Amino acid sequence: MIAYNIRGSPFATPNILKFGFSIWARKPPKNYLSIYPKAIQKIRKKEKSNDIFLYALVDDVLPKVVLSRTHEEQQKISEHYINLLPNLGFHEVHLVSNFVKKTALEACLSYANGITVSEFWKLLPQSKKKFSDNLTLAEAFGFLWHIHVLKAAFDEFQLTGLLAGIRSEFFYLIARKLLPPHDVYFINTS
Amino acid sequence: MKRFDQRLSTRISESWGNIEIEEFVGFLLPKCQEIITPEKLRQKIAEHSTLKVKFGIDPTASEIHVGHVVPIMLLRQFAKAEHHIDFIIGDFTARVGDPTERDIGRVPIKPEQIVKNMETYTNQIEKYIDLQKLHIHYNTTWLNPMTLQEIFTIFQQINLSEAMQREDFRARMHNGQAVSLAEVCYGVLMGIDSVNLGTHVEIGGIDQLLNFQQCRKIMRQSGMNEEVILMTPILEGTSGDGRKMSKSYGNYIAVNATHEDKFGKIMSIPDRLVGQYFRCFSDVHQQELDELDAFIAKNPLEAKKQLATLIIALETKNIDDGLRERESFERKFSQKKINNEDCIELMEKADTSIFNALLESGQFKSKSELRRLFEQQAVRSISENGNIMLSPEITVDQISGIVRVGKRRFFQFITT
Numbered sequence: 001m002i003a004y005n006i007r008g009s010p011f012a013t014p015n016i017l018k019f020g021f022s023i024w025a026r027k028p029p030k031n032y033l034s035i036y037p038k039a040i041q042k043i044r045k046k047e048k049s050n051d052i053f054l055y056a057l058v059d060d061v062l063p064k065v066v067l068s069r070t071h072e073e074q075q076k077i078s079e080h081y082i083n084l085l086p087n088l089g090f091h092e093v094h095l096v097s098n099f100v101k102k103t104a105l106e107a108c109l110s111y112a113n114g115i116t117v118s119e120f121w122k123l124l125p126q127s128k129k130k131f132s133d134n135l136t137l138a139e140a141f142g143f144l145w146h147i148h149v150l151k152a153a154f155d156e157f158q159l160t161g162l163l164a165g166i167r168s169e170f171f172y173l174i175a176r177k178l179l180p181p182h183d184v185y186f187i188n189t190s
Numbered sequence: 191m192k193r194f195d196q197r198l199s200t201r202i203s204e205s206w207g208n209i210e211i212e213e214f215v216g217f218l219l220p221k222c223q224e225i226i227t228p229e230k231l232r233q234k235i236a237e238h239s240t241l242k243v244k245f246g247i248d249p250t251a252s253e254i255h256v257g258h259v260v261p262i263m264l265l266r267q268f269a270k271a272e273h274h275i276d277f278i279i280g281d282f283t284a285r286v287g288d289p290t291e292r293d294i295g296r297v298p299i300k301p302e303q304i305v306k307n308m309e310t311y312t313n314q315i316e317k318y319i320d321l322q323k324l325h326i327h328y329n330t331t332w333l334n335p336m337t338l339q340e341i342f343t344i345f346q347q348i349n350l351s352e353a354m355q356r357e358d359f360r361a362r363m364h365n366g367q368a369v370s371l372a373e374v375c376y377g378v379l380m381g382i383d384s385v386n387l388g389t390h391v392e393i394g395g396i397d398q399l400l401n402f403q404q405c406r407k408i409m410r411q412s413g414m415n416e417e418v419i420l421m422t423p424i425l426e427g428t429s430g431d432g433r434k435m436s437k438s439y440g441n442y443i444a445v446n447a448t449h450e451d452k453f454g455k456i457m458s459i460p461d462r463l464v465g466q467y468f469r470c471f472s473d474v475h476q477q478e479l480d481e482l483d484a485f486i487a488k489n490p491l492e493a494k495k496q497l498a499t500l501i502i503a504l505e506t507k508n509i510d511d512g513l514r515e516r517e518s519f520e521r522k523f524s525q526k527k528i529n530n531e532d533c534i535e536l537m538e539k540a541d542t543s544i545f546n547a548l549l550e551s552g553q554f555k556s557k558s559e560l561r562r563l564f565e566q567q568a569v570r571s572i573s574e575n576g577n578i579m580l581s582p583e584i585t586v587d588q589i590s591g592i593v594r595v596g597k598r599r600f601f602q603f604i605t606t
Binding site (some may be wrong): 061062065066104105106108109114116118134135136137138139140143144145 | 333337341342345347348350351359363370372374
């Protein structure tokens with residue numbers, strides 16, 4: 001289940017570990033997401049601690065913009081997440097619209113200074129690379145926005161780590177250098 | 191002898207409020223390396239009695255040289271013709287960093303540094319343009335409050351591959367150097383500036399071409415008429431080795447330099463640059479260029495003196511200041527008459543070596559600079575006995591007359 005993990009700091013481990021898991025609220029959630037709370041159980045066993053928690057960071061902002069949804073349309077989908085995720089074992093569920101307050105452009109571009117085009121290219125899935133001629137700058141901006149969201153979550157909830165699907169490995173490895181020191185666990189989802 | 195300095199100096203403070211289109215364009219053309227497009231420029235002038243003219247700077251450097259003033263001189267012409275000047279201080283874009291002509295990615299600048307740089311910058315450019323005629327904007331004003339929706343709408347219209355097609359990006363990537371995502375976004379942000387201001391004409395150096403093209407595209411995609419772009423050449427440095435004027439190449443004339451220093455440096459430029467400098471720093475009309483070029487070809491030294499005179503006059507708005515500087519230059523370097531007031535007076539003990547005395551004067555950057563000047567035999571005493579090379583060990587009491595160091599520094603020693 002856990003593909004591998006990287007420690008935030010080899011020297012000190014906080015008493016309480018808070019892991020964030022970020023998800024795009026584009027479609028209603030599916031049950032496969034239960035793999036992440038299960039991964040937390042494994043981490044608890046491994047760390048011999050019950051003070052390890054999982055926070056769902058549900059991005060209801062970007063899908064609304066990208067898919068040109070009304071507030072009500074997005075709210076409907078977001079509510080599915082709010083209702084389902086606690087039942088799957090997530091300890092807390094937070095909508096991005098509730099905790100990302102800062103204006104986007106400056107923050108996102110400040111991250112953009114630390115990311116090269118080649119790095120961005122590496123993290124694109126094959127399906128997008130195939131049609132690279134159609135890619136727009138918005139794709140890159142979406143990527144920066146995601147880092148912005150994670151940074152805000154670190155600040156708001158004092159996260160100590162992240163869980164991520166192994167398919168998003170490149171993103172999290174690149175984002176790592178722009179976020180506070182943290183543990184990251186990559187999960188095999190297939 | 192033709193006096194272009196006098197003819198052109200009368201234009202310095204002229205107002206061009208009612209100038210005819212062709213007359214005005216004739217003044218603009220000598221300053222432009224490229225216009226996209228001249229026809230559209232004429233059309234815009236005809237359509238709008240008051241054009242909205244944009245000029246943007248990134249407040250990344252504090253001390254500027256006259257090379258930075260070249261586009262300001264073009265902007266000045268629009269101000270004289272009473273057009274509306276939007277002067278953009280790219281406090282937002284400076285944090286991103288303009289990728290233009292960068293071999294490696296630029297470190298973004300801190301806000302407090304931006305404020306400091308802007309103060310120094312405006313203090314310097316006010317010698318060349320009336321700040322009262324500028325509408326100064328900081329682009330954080332409209333870029334900071336943009337919503338995610340607005341950002342996406344614009345960014346969705348920009349093809350990533352196209353944004354990456356810039357030659358400088360390709361060269362950097364080819365050389366294994368990084369191009370940051372922020373740099374790719376830079377031209378788009380400039381375009382948002384133009385959309386917000388409804389710009390008709392944008393002015394800048396030719397090195398900005400790729401950013402300007404992005405601006406035009408953003409305007410087009412926002413349903414606006416594309417701005418016309420007027421691009422000035424990149425001023426070649428004083429040394430004549432073909433490199434652009436730059437502090438790091440040491441071939442620059444600082445805006446804050448003394449008149450004497452400026453005059454001397456203009457006199458040191460190669461003859462082939464005199465025409466370019468005249469075009470950049472004076473209101474010479476297109477129709478006068480043949481006459482000017484013929485004059486320069488026939489009288490390069492005189493033309494250079496007139497150019498230097500004009501550049502001083504441009505700063506003080508008074509030709510007499512330029513003429514005074516010319517007189518002083520000619521006395522010192524043509525007639526070789528050095529007065530006491532040309533010299534820095536140094537009070538020294540009789541047994542002090544000239545090397546130590548000069549070093550302590552604070553006129554030299556380092557010991558090695560001074561040592562180099564001695565090695566190049568550039569330290570000489572000038573007296574009725576002639577022009578004698580001095581060695582660094584010689585004591586000040588052994589020197590008679592004035593000491594010249596390099597071309598333009600003179601010292602007089604008083605022994606105690």
